[in-house]
Structure formats: structure tokens, C-alpha cells
Amino acid sequence: MADGEVIDRARFKTMTESTAEDWAAIGRAAAPHRGELPDRILAHLNLLKGDHGGFAVDRLEHSLQTATRAHKDDRDEEYVVCALIHDIGDVLGPANHAEVGAVILKPYVSDANHWMMDKHGIFQGYYFFHHLGLDRDMRDQHRGHPHFEYCAQFCHLYDQNSFDPDYQSMPLADFEPMLRRVLAAPKHSIYRKDDA
Known part of the structure; x- marks a missing residue:
């Protein structure tokens, strides 16, 4: 490779062969993809439309109500963006839906909001x-955690009561600017030098 040459694709076959120039090319190629995250989240939220899963409202309406x-x-x-996408994992990870939304937002939200998203399934x-023969107090395994009441409050005030077919939710488009602002830049990332 010529000195100062800018490549558009990495040239390594194994990461042990990689160079700073390879990773610079990967970073340049990945930048637009990172900026499209809000669009992908909005598209995935729209996948929840029409999926009632036996509930009185579909999963998108539940998200909008919350x-x-x-x-x-x-x-x-x-917080509102967390409420909007708290159940985004229902389709991709029905056995661990709370963790799916939490991991998507982890770099962009506070520890309290991430913990709330991650644990809301158990708290809900x-x-x-x-009614399913399970322990309704399963959430007590987290009692004493600094965010216990925060998560319990989210479920009580916003999540458990958002299955009302007569409720007038704001449209998804009203939340789009908020989503874009929250996802504008990671607060935490293993790739940011200032987090080291």
C-alpha cells in the first residue's frame, strides 16, 4: 500500500493482519449505517402493527400508549423513547424481549433507563x-437494587395499563424527532476513547 493511500475496504483476511488503515476504512463505511439506526427502529416498530398476540391492542399501539x-x-x-421501544423485541426475542430493547438502547441511555428496560419483563x-402459575413476586430478586422502584413505577404507571383500545395515543411520527435526538450520539460505547 502506498504511503497515505486511502482504501475503501479492509484488506486483511484475519484480524491479526489488520492495520489502522483497514480500521479507518471500516469506520468510514460504518458511519452511515450507524446514522440509519432511527430509521431501522421505526421500521421495526411498524412490524408490530397488526400483531395482537391475543391482546386487546396490537403491539405497536401498546408501545404508542406507553x-x-x-x-x-x-x-x-x-424516558419516552425507552417507553416507545420497550417491547420492540417482542417479535425477534419473544423469550427475552426486554433484553432486546435494552441492548439496542444501552449506549444511548442512562443506567437507570437501561436497567428499567432490561428488567421490565420480570417487573411486569x-x-x-x-395467572400463569408463576411467581408474581419474581421481581423481588432485584429488591434493594437502586433502580428497583424506578422500574416498578414504569410498569405500574405506563406499561401494565397500556392495552386500552379506546385510548388516544400520539402517532408514531410524533415520537420520531425524540427518537432521532436520543440516538444522535452514544453516551457510552466501548469504541469511544473517552469511555476508556
């Missing part, structure tokens, strides 16, 4: 696990 309730309660944008169980 986010609308949080927004009307003057929660900050980060307080309202229905006993």
Missing part, C-alpha cells in the same frame, strides 16, 4: 404471572 402516557406525564425524551410479571 410512550404517550410517559410523554403526557412530562417524562424526559430519553407482577400483574399477571400468578
Whole structure:
């Protein structure tokens, strides 16, 4: 490779052969993809439309109701975005849906909001696990955690009560600017030098 040559694709076959120039090419190619994350999330939220899963409203409407309730309660944008995509994993990870949304937002949100998203599935169980022969107090395994009440409050105020077919939710388009702002830049990332 000529000195100062800018390549458009990495040339290594194994990572042990990689160079700084290879990784610079990968970084340049990945930049637009990272910027498209809000579009991919919006597209995936739209996949929830029409999927009722036996509930009175479809999964998109549940997400919109949860986010609308949080927004009307003057929660900050980060919290509202968490409310909007808290169940985005229902389709891709039905056995661990809470973790799916949490891992997507982890670089962009506070520790409290990430923990809330990650654990809300168990906390939501307080309202229905006993009907399935499960322990409704399963969330108690986390009692004493600094974010326990924060997550319990999210489920009580916004999640468990957002299955109302008569509720007037804000449209998804109203949440798009918030989503774009929250996802504009990671707060935490293994790839950011200032996080080292």
C-alpha cells in the first residue's frame, strides 16, 4: 500500500493482519449505517402493527400508549423513547424481549433507563404471572437494587395499563424527532476513547 493511500475496504483476511488503515476504512463505511439506526427502529416498530398476540391492542399501539402516557406525564425524551421501544423485541426475542430493547438502547441511555428496560419483563410479571402459575413476586430478586422502584413505577404507571383500545395515543411520527435526538450520539460505547 502506498504511503497515505486511502482504501475503501479492509484488506486483511484475519484480524491479526489488520492495520489502522483497514480500521479507518471500516469506520468510514460504518458511519452511515450507524446514522440509519432511527430509521431501522421505526421500521421495526411498524412490524408490530397488526400483531395482537391475543391482546386487546396490537403491539405497536401498546408501545404508542406507553410512550404517550410517559410523554403526557412530562417524562424526559430519553424516558419516552425507552417507553416507545420497550417491547420492540417482542417479535425477534419473544423469550427475552426486554433484553432486546435494552441492548439496542444501552449506549444511548442512562443506567437507570437501561436497567428499567432490561428488567421490565420480570417487573411486569407482577400483574399477571400468578395467572400463569408463576411467581408474581419474581421481581423481588432485584429488591434493594437502586433502580428497583424506578422500574416498578414504569410498569405500574405506563406499561401494565397500556392495552386500552379506546385510548388516544400520539402517532408514531410524533415520537420520531425524540427518537432521532436520543440516538444522535452514544453516551457510552466501548469504541469511544473517552469511555476508556
